[in-house]
Amino acid sequence: MTVRHHPEEDLLLAHAAGALDESMALIVATHLCFCAQCRATVALAEKVGGTLLDVIAPAPLAPDALARTLAQLDAPMPEQARPVSNDNTPLPLRRFLGRDLSQVGWRKMGPKLAYVPLTRRGGVSMRLLRGAPGTDVGRHGHKGMEYTLVLAGGFTDVTGSYGPGDFQTASPDLRHNPIADGDDSDCINLAVTTAPLRFESVVQKIVGKLFGF
Ligand SMILES: [Zn+2]
Known part of the structure; x- marks a missing residue:
């Protein structure tokens, strides 16, 4: 199933920067569970942010940093980021609810x-x-x-x-x-x-x- 409607880029960047409040962070994180495209945007923003910090704190950037960053974007999601529940409740939401979606009152x-x-x-x-x-x-x-x-x-x-x-x-x-x-x-x-x-x-x-x- 293809996701057709995405959060605006500003929201993804704010999420990557950790600047969203709890509810907005949860709704964006839950969207990311469905959407490889926005996961890639957030991952890239996080890497760029991290790289900028590295440059500000003058640690030399490895010559292959960009290639490695791009390679990581193609890597599968880590196991912990996958939905693990009996009814495929996305993990951030499951963590917040403390239960599966099918168990809420x-x-x-x-x-x-x-x-x-x-x-x-x-x-x-x-x-x-x-x-x-x-x-x-x-x-x-x-x-x-x-x-x-x-x-x-x-x-x-x-x-x-x-x-x-x-x-x-x-x-x-x-x-x-x-x-x-x-x-x-x-x-x-x-x-x-x-x-x-x-x-x-x-x-x-x-x-x-x-x-x-
Ligand atoms: Zn998306």
């Missing part, structure tokens, strides 16, 4: 939607969301950024279709209405929002308040 939000609150710090919230096929999340805008990583299943909105590993960045100017794709498996997402969502119907607003969105 979902809170019902209507007949088709469920969620698991993970962290909330200031205006930044991270949660798992699960929608049955065909679930209509409801049209909403954003006061801040909304980052969504598909873990299983998929969804479609005005910006395209998203499957496992795909990463969506929704900025405050995007108003969208994600709908879980209609096959036999639920859509499960990891989502980070930097401010509460702005739902457009009264019912959604009430539900949003009730469930802390």
